[in-house]
Amino acid sequence: MRQSDRDAVEDPRREGEGPFAPAPTGRPVLVVDNVFKAYGPIPVLDGVSLSVGKGAIHGLLGKNGAGKSTLSNVVAGFTRADAGDVLLDGEDVSSLTLTARKKRGLHLLSQHSEIFEDLSIGENLLLPNLPRRHGLVDWAALHRQAGLLLESHAMHASSRRRAGDLNASDRRRLAIIRAVAGDTKLIILDEPTAGLAARERQHLMEWIEALTARGTSFVYISHHNDEVRQLCSEYTVLRDGKVAASGGAGSLSADGMARLITGSDVKEFRRVGAAAPKPPVVQIAGLCFPGGGPIDLTIGRGEIVGLVGLLGEGPQELLRALGGLLPATCGQVLVDGRPARIGSPAHSLDTGIAYLTHDRIGEGHVASMSIAENLSLGNWPRQAGWAISRSGMLDRVRRARAAMDVVMDGPDQEIRRLSGGNQQKILLGRLLERTPAILLLDEPTIGVDVAAKEHIHRLIDDATKRGVAVLLIAQDPDEMQRLVDRVIVFSKGRIERSLSAEGLTVDAIADAKSLREKP
Amino acid sequence: MNGRKFLLDNVVWILIIVFSLLAGVLNPFFLSEGNLQNVLVQATTLGVLVLAVSFTLLIGEIDLSVVGNLVFSGMIGAYAMQEYGAHWTVAVAVTVLTGTLIGAVNGYFVSYMRMNSLIATLAMGLFLQGAVLGATQARTLVIADEGYAYIGSATIGTWPIMPVALFVIYLAAHVVLAYSAWGRNLYATGGNRRAAHAAGINVRRARLGAFAASGFLAGLAGFLYASYLGGVSVTVGSTTLLYAVAAPVIGGVSLLGGRGRVLGMLGGTLLITVIQTGLQLINVSAYYIQMIGGAMILLAIAVDAFRVRGEEQGSV
Numbered sequence: 086m087r088q089s090d091r092d093a094v095e096d097p098r099r100e101g102e103g104p105f106a107p108a109p110t111g112r113p114v115l116v117v118d119n120v121f122k123a124y125g126p127i128p129v130l131d132g133v134s135l136s137v138g139k140g141a142i143h144g145l146l147g148k149n150g151a152g153k154s155t156l157s158n159v160v161a162g163f164t165r166a167d168a169g170d171v172l173l174d175g176e177d178v179s180s181l182t183l184t185a186r187k188k189r190g191l192h193l194l195s196q197h198s199e200i201f202e203d204l205s206i207g208e209n210l211l212l213p214n215l216p217r218r219h220g221l222v223d224w225a226a227l228h229r230q231a232g233l234l235l236e237s238h239a240m241h242a243s244s245r246r247r248a249g250d251l252n253a254s255d256r257r258r259l260a261i262i263r264a265v266a267g268d269t270k271l272i273i274l275d276e277p278t279a280g281l282a283a284r285e286r287q288h289l290m291e292w293i294e295a296l297t298a299r300g301t302s303f304v305y306i307s308h309h310n311d312e313v314r315q316l317c318s319e320y321t322v323l324r325d326g327k328v329a330a331s332g333g334a335g336s337l338s339a340d341g342m343a344r345l346i347t348g349s350d351v352k353e354f355r356r357v358g359a360a361a362p363k364p365p366v367v368q369i370a371g372l373c374f375p376g377g378g379p380i381d382l383t384i385g386r387g388e389i390v391g392l393v394g395l396l397g398e399g400p401q402e403l404l405r406a407l408g409g410l411l412p413a414t415c416g417q418v419l420v421d422g423r424p425a426r427i428g429s430p431a432h433s434l435d436t437g438i439a440y441l442t443h444d445r446i447g448e449g450h451v452a453s454m455s456i457a458e459n460l461s462l463g464n465w466p467r468q469a470g471w472a473i474s475r476s477g478m479l480d481r482v483r484r485a486r487a488a489m490d491v492v493m494d495g496p497d498q499e500i501r502r503l504s505g506g507n508q509q510k511i512l513l514g515r516l517l518e519r520t521p522a523i524l525l526l527d528e529p530t531i532g533v534d535v536a537a538k539e540h541i542h543r544l545i546d547d548a549t550k551r552g553v554a555v556l557l558i559a560q561d562p563d564e565m566q567r568l569v570d571r572v573i574v575f576s577k578g579r580i581e582r583s584l585s586a587e588g589l590t591v592d593a594i595a596d597a598k599s600l601r602e603k604p
Numbered sequence: 605m606n607g608r609k610f611l612l613d614n615v616v617w618i619l620i621i622v623f624s625l626l627a628g629v630l631n632p633f634f635l636s637e638g639n640l641q642n643v644l645v646q647a648t649t650l651g652v653l654v655l656a657v658s659f660t661l662l663i664g665e666i667d668l669s670v671v672g673n674l675v676f677s678g679m680i681g682a683y684a685m686q687e688y689g690a691h692w693t694v695a696v697a698v699t700v701l702t703g704t705l706i707g708a709v710n711g712y713f714v715s716y717m718r719m720n721s722l723i724a725t726l727a728m729g730l731f732l733q734g735a736v737l738g739a740t741q742a743r744t745l746v747i748a749d750e751g752y753a754y755i756g757s758a759t760i761g762t763w764p765i766m767p768v769a770l771f772v773i774y775l776a777a778h779v780v781l782a783y784s785a786w787g788r789n790l791y792a793t794g795g796n797r798r799a800a801h802a803a804g805i806n807v808r809r810a811r812l813g814a815f816a817a818s819g820f821l822a823g824l825a826g827f828l829y830a831s832y833l834g835g836v837s838v839t840v841g842s843t844t845l846l847y848a849v850a851a852p853v854i855g856g857v858s859l860l861g862g863r864g865r866v867l868g869m870l871g872g873t874l875l876i877t878v879i880q881t882g883l884q885l886i887n888v889s890a891y892y893i894q895m896i897g898g899a900m901i902l903l904a905i906a907v908d909a910f911r912v913r914g915e916e917q918g919s920v
């Protein structure tokens with residue numbers, strides 16, 4: 086799509102064909118040469134080679150667990166490869182430390198890299214090299230420099246603001262500016278748009294593209310193929326730790342891309358909605374919570390209701406209040422006609438309300454515990470009343486694997502060793518084991534690959550066939566449209582209107598979301 | 605690669621062996637049966653205290669009142685017999701119950717009142733030790749009851765039975781921590797409190813429970829110690845508390861919570877005991893023992909830090 090001269094290189098390479106991928110223009114900024122990395126018996130990276138052209142945005146694609154993050158970590162110096170070289174601008178940096186590589190202009194924004202929330206934007210940008218006078222921080226100079234940086238990167242925010250007050254996409258932007266601030270050659274972005282709303286995502290992508298004009302190159306990891314098609318000039322697909330294909334991105338169709346990634350056709354799942362009104366499962370009457378209410382809403386058996394609204398204007402807060410993570414200050418909730426206690430997650434879960442967080446690392450899994458344990462957390466299969474039944478836990482692991490195609494070494498592997506998307510599947514599996522009356526899903530497919538996304542959609546749909554009701558938040562209007570029976574639009578903490586089945590187009594959902602964003 | 609990981613994971617046991625051999629070369633008595641018994645007996649009280657501290661480390665907190673708790677509950681048990689003529693079994697129950705109650709109070713402070721555990725339990729420990737000092741006027745309370753003193757003094761053949769208590773308690777702790785829902789909830793709470801809460805675990809109760817368990821074990825240590833000494837004395841070595849905190853860390857228990865195995869806690873206990881007795885036996889001047897002991901602990905923890913760093917390359 087961009088720069089047609091790059092499209093010359095479009096023949097998909099097969100694995101094992103020489104160490105170097107063809108360089109698009111001139112000398113590549115980054116060359117990865119035959120990298121191997123194994124954690125256990127099976128290699129995670131099995132002879133990976135690729136090269137990134139100057140000023141290019143290089144899409145790095147692959148299923149959950151394909152090795153994308155591992156490769157990023159090897160390139161950036163977080164992890165040492167077992168074999169193979171990394172060349173930055175022709176210089177072998179394989180044995181350099183993370184800091185040394187940063188000094189040479191190689192940066193990684195990992196799947197969950199964060200900013201210093203309690204510091205100002207200016208400090209975030211200039212740390213660790215704050216300008217000094219007489220040994221003390223020179224605040225005036227700091228904000229002058231930071232202001233220039235922000236301006237030159239078209240980010241409109243005061244450098245004195247607290248960084249934690251920024252919204253999700255501005256945080257990513259801040260993190261990226263921090264990386265590009267120095268003399269930057271290459272930035273690896275590991276799923277930079279995960280969890281962002283459609284408009285924010287679009288803005289962020291345009292902004293990233295503009296940065297390439299000054300010669301910065303990017304490696305761009307995403308499970309959204311449309312992003313890669315829009316943004317990237319070249320791509321590499323990893324499958325099981327090997328390069329499955331690479332070339333110029335211009336000529337790739339969406340289907341072709343999905344096929345390269347998964348190795349087979351991906352059938353898009355589309356839910357056949359409920360026709361007749363269903364008997365209610367959950368009735369919400371006058372529910373108030375910090376940030377919203379009162380809310381009246383009835384959800385029928387087997388119904389999927391999508392919630393749409395700006396960040397902080399109700400949808401997430403409603404789910405958290407129902408899930409017991411925000412206090413409900415008035416009103417009541419009936420589940421199957423009986424009043425439900427929703428004072429804490431334990432109470433909500435006991436009454437059949439199961440909440441899936443969007444914050445997998447902070448609130449989702451216990452990183453130091455095993456996959457089996459994370460799947461049964463808070464809901465231990467017991468024997469003799471006190472002991473945990475090992476066979477019960479293993480049964481659940483088996484079910485989750487069968488249902489969601491989880492890539493793992495074994496049930497006792499620590500969950501933090503799983504790839505991001507596979508961790509997400511385990512969290513969803515934990516909720517499904519509860520056989521809830523209603524599922525509250527806040528971005529259920531965040532970080533999940535194209536094939537697994539369809540898997541999870543099917544899984545949600547299956548649950549509704551068993552009578553489970555679903556409240557769904559999904560930033561992707563397309564995902565929302567394919568899954569929900571109706572949509573509730575929030576504004577300023579209240580329900581503004583609802584879109585019924587007839588009016589449910591992708592555009593209508595996207596419009597409803599951005600309604601109040603327009604100036 | 606894997607061999608190296610195995611070595612690093614079991615560094616405590618390797619250090620125990622290396623140090624024992626070294627001490628044995630310098631003084632052959634160190635490797636005798638008599639000294640082995642001595643080491644195990646010494647390790648018993650410390651080992652139970654180490655477990656007590658570990659329960660709170662697992663949830664990412666710390667209990668520094670265990671030594672104060674030990675002498676205080678020991679004193680209450682002794683008074684029960686002296687002043688009220690309680691049967692020794694009742695006295696044991698009173699001792700352990702006192703410890704548990706103190707632990708529960710700590711737990712209430714930390715879990716429900718959100719007090720900082722480091723400071724709250726430090727103060728509690730000072731308070732308890734001060735209370736014992738005041739009540740006994742620094743005199744040792746002699747326990748004459750043979751039943752009470754049995755476990756601390758009885759032998760089978762030439763072997764004292766005290767270490768049996770140590771191993772039974774450790775086995776029980778292992779079963780609870782590795783296999784019970786209650787125990788796994790502690791790990792979950794320590795590993796990620798918010799996630800544990802969101803998963804439906806009653807985090808407050810789990811945290812209170814960890815402190816109560818710590819108090820229970822401190823009370824148990826109070827009984828074992830009094831039984832062994834045949835009395836209660838307020839002058840428990842001032843270094844005991846430090847050892848009780850250092851041993852779990854040497855054994856791989858994370859100060860941040862969520863990580864640690866019972867076998868490691870045992871290893872940490874034994875290493876510290878071996879170092880202590882070893883130094884005494886090889887004629888190091890008494891004035892240097894503490895210094896060398898401290899240096900050995902530093903070394904052990906440095907190796908542990910190295911192990912963790914190897915695992916998480918690139919992190920700071």
Ligand SMILES: Nc1ncnc2c1ncn2[C@@H]1O[C@H](COP(=O)(O)OP(=O)(O)OP(=O)(O)O)[C@@H](O)[C@H]1O
Pocket residue numbers: 124125129147148149150151152153154155156492493494502503504505506507532534
């Ligand atoms: N520290 C580790 N120890 C053991 N295995 C690991 C470790 N890190 C990654 N793995 C394994 O390596 C494989 C690749 O993981 P990686 O995180 O690179 O995948 P990914 O392509 O980024 O997936 P995702 O799209 O889900 O983020 C996975 O199967 C994962 O379980």
Ligand SMILES: [Mg+2]
Pocket residue numbers: 153154155196275504505506
């Ligand atoms: Mg990843």
